[in-house]
Amino acid sequence: MAAALSKISCWASYILFLYFVYHPAEAAVKRYQFDIQVKNVSRLCHAKPIVTVNGRFPGPTVYVREGDRVLVNVTNHAKYNMSIHWHGLKQFRNGWADGPAYITQCPIKRGHSFTYDFTVTGQRGTLWWHAHILWLRATVYGAIVIMPKPGTPFPFPQPDREENIILGEWWNSDVEDIETQGDKLGLPPNASDAHTINGKPGPLFPCSEKHTFTLEVEQSKTYLLRIINAALNDELFFAIAGHNMTVVEIDAVYTKPFTTRAILIAPGQTTNVLVQATQKPNRYFMAARPFMDAPLSIDNRTATAILQYKGIPNTVIPLLPHLPEANDTSFALSYNAKLRSLNSPQFQANVPLNVDRHLFYTIGLGINPCPTCLNGTKLAASLNNITFVMPQVGLLQAHYFNIKGVFRLDFPDNPPTPFNYTGAPLTANLGTTLGTRVSKIAYNSTVQLVLQDTNLLSVESHPFHLHGYNFFVVGTGIGNFDPKRDPAKFNLVDPPERNTVGVPTGGWTAIRFRADNPGVWFMHCHLELHTGWGLKTAFVVENGKLPDQSILPPPKDLPPC
Template identity: 45%
Template sequence: MRLKNLGLVLGFLGFWLLYGVSFCIAYDVHHYSFILKETNFTRLCEEKTILTVNGMFPGPTIRVRKGDRAFVNVHNHADYGVTIHWHGVKQPRNPWSDGPENITQCPIKPGKNFTYEVIFSDEEGTLWWHAHSNWTRATVHGAIIIYPDVGVTPNYTYNAEEVIILGDWYKENLTTLVNAAAAVGIDPNVSDSYTINGQPGYPNNCSTETTYALPVQEGNTYLLRIVNAVMNTEMFFGIAKHNLTVVGQDGAYTSKFDTSYIMITPGQTMDVLLTANQSPADNYYMAASSFAASDAPYDETNTSALVVYNNSPSSILYPQLPLPNNTNAAISFTSQIKNSESVNLQEGFDERIIITVSANQLPCDLDKCDGPQGNKLSTSLNNVSYVSTSIDILQAYTRGLLGTYEELPHNPPFPGTNWTNIERDDPEYIFPSQGTKVLTIDYGKSIEIVYQGTSIGNPENHPLHLHGYSFYVVGTASGNFTEEAYKENLNLDNPPKVNTVGVPKSGWIAIRFVANNPGVWFMHCHFERHVTLGMATVLIVRNGTTEETSLLPPPVGLPECS
């Protein structure tokens, strides 16, 4: 038996008939039980109650092999509805279990349960799961480890592995913070600290004794599976005196390269090798700090954990990370990430979609607004701020409920605009329209999406995540997107394959994928404050012409909408 999770793993054999030849497809089936419940934790000298899975913060790790399936029965013992998303898992033909609230399902109501069928396909490496309703993912999240198939090994070796989850901690009740901010049209207060594996660590108050520790043995190599579960901040991460070797990102392998730090956006995962090759007389801090090259408020604290060579070290060394506004350091790191193999993408594609990504404002319709010029904050894609619906988009689509949504323009408004040279508060651009708008695409089409950052409002990097797909990053540059800049920066040979990508501040990034996964798939910024304000849309990929290229039927027990 390959793996055992909560006592039950079933081997499954299936047979496909293709051109008269039978193929035996074997995968393991794993069963997990997630109990959503309130649990007391003490951090930063104060106790508070947070929502957890199985009383853990972070939550349990799911372990599978490539191509396996997991059935996760989520029991909601909270006082409000919750959903769970399997971030980076493509879920072939199965958006029913993808999880975003009011996109592919309505929330699991208090006292109810729902079993997600998580279908793994070509993913390999580290992904993660998290709540996908309101801001509950702050404490409801955990790692997913996808090992290679039996007998297959990656092009690197290691002695042991460790999950490293970057998160954050709010002293106040997060729902209260979010609601208070929404009442006056502004962003919620920033977190009070970041965390590594649930602990703020040195130098945060009341945190030195509880700092997370990774024991190492001199000469051994450790695979660190790093997840950025932080709510609203891109992060620098490094370990004092040690280089890291990047080997994977977002459930796919990368070409190997050495670096003294990484930059990782919310939603991304990164696999790095750490070799314990420093003096065993000392111990060393791993640390994470903000990359926040904008005027938006951010948590200015650092979080740390210990790399322990010695129980009685002569000294403990702290890493020197790039400053929070060091855009060059972020670009220097991300520009090194390439695919582990040559994929040789074709130059042509069926459709190019260009999407502007902006921070905006809306006229105040509240009793009082504390945003710029007395307005309330908003965000948009192609100048449309997404409005959620009371029924999920997947059910509206499959049931043909006309009027639930409209088509999002496949190009920005105002043709010919230099989107990186607009005054921040220009009234022609600052106010978006509002609506429930989607991108509809035919099955099998090759698609290129160009995300264009703008100088509207408060320009900054935006981590864009597309559910149901991994995609190739084929080009990026600063400034306004042009064909000339595109050709100069195009990489069709070894583009990295990811599911979450950082749209550069006042720059652009181009991605490619084939629309071969029918269904309804959320596309949104992974800054929680931005998706809350409308930086989102939905990708609808129509069914193909066969049963194998069409949506699976809905599962039994899908949560009811009300």
């Protein structure tokens, strides 16, 4: 009897613990310590030292609730300078906590610390954090899980359990050495040696049988998978053998649910899906591999994890899912067309119907002279023919303190020379210029930005991420954007709301947002290869007229340059 009472007491304590963790009386202060350190990690056939947070790969999950204040003290013990970006968090008036190196802060130097201090406002769902300097986000990343306010249920069936599924890439060599070698040659760095699911490649790779993530499920229960694409350079298909998935959220915004056999997720994006464990008890592979509808040299092998029903022995060979073909453009377009904001009375889609500022940015790849490179040239990327040059002082500091000479406010609203953007392959260079040029945006104005892929060198898909904001994806298409005809087909009722959007290969994407968050906000391709080549810019959003419409003062421990 005493033993039984003891068990009941333990369970009661555990239930009370869960209640107070997930049902606090009011917003809380959540504190985390991130120690950037190098750890020897084994994958594939050998181990190598990688940069990690708290010695973990992937790094720790940040659990918060909508309305919480979050303090993350980051101490850098690695040899590289470091900054952490809280991808998708809007950081209202608080760009100081956004994290991209030399945009909103100078990086944290070795032996130094910085505390990111921010409040989660008006957001709930799955986001993620990652290093935002060099290629260090190859191993420095983790999930952010934002629970809704107390008493606010999910707008979909309550799952029995949740699990983070983080997709990534693995290099057998030091990723910074690989990037440096590519720069010296003037060519793309070597592709990754494997893709990973929760840091593990799965048994389809050599010497990796023990490096496989397994999710055990119970018959008839429902599971919420929080899927994050943390890969540096690859859009990925993801599927589970024998199981459909119901998409219920993208980029921490609820969607109209729909069922699919596979999802497409670009670097930087998150997707929440419900999976019902209603199939024959067995072992099933979860699998991810790249979507590539352009002739590129990338790692195209399949990473796997295992969904295993309780009671099934590990000796059973898992079943493989049917993934879309690597070049299945029709599936990609069809899948993205199904994404719609929930747009319920509680979770409204407040799409700007009138536009104050029209922007049209062309995406180009080119070849520039490079006397120090092995073949005398190097690959470059540009928006409106401008290859962005990173400053040596944070843009936000330069803007806030009015430091002259750091950037120019003359980024063009349109390309300098219109042409047939997606026609026959064009010259590799259309007079690209180098510069730290950004756009100034009036506070609370509405902005429409059309991102247009071009056939300079080659057409290619590009996932673009805007810091500090969500935006509505009001339209997309293949070919050249037609300003007279295409806007008539825009979805202004329930378009998907995101922070990262894919521009289709040889096509265009139109987004809209209201510039109600003052500060300096980075916008860039989330393919790290292209970002390094200069495919990026920033928006300087002016202060409003009221005290609560201005940038907050900088923290006292902001890293110096």
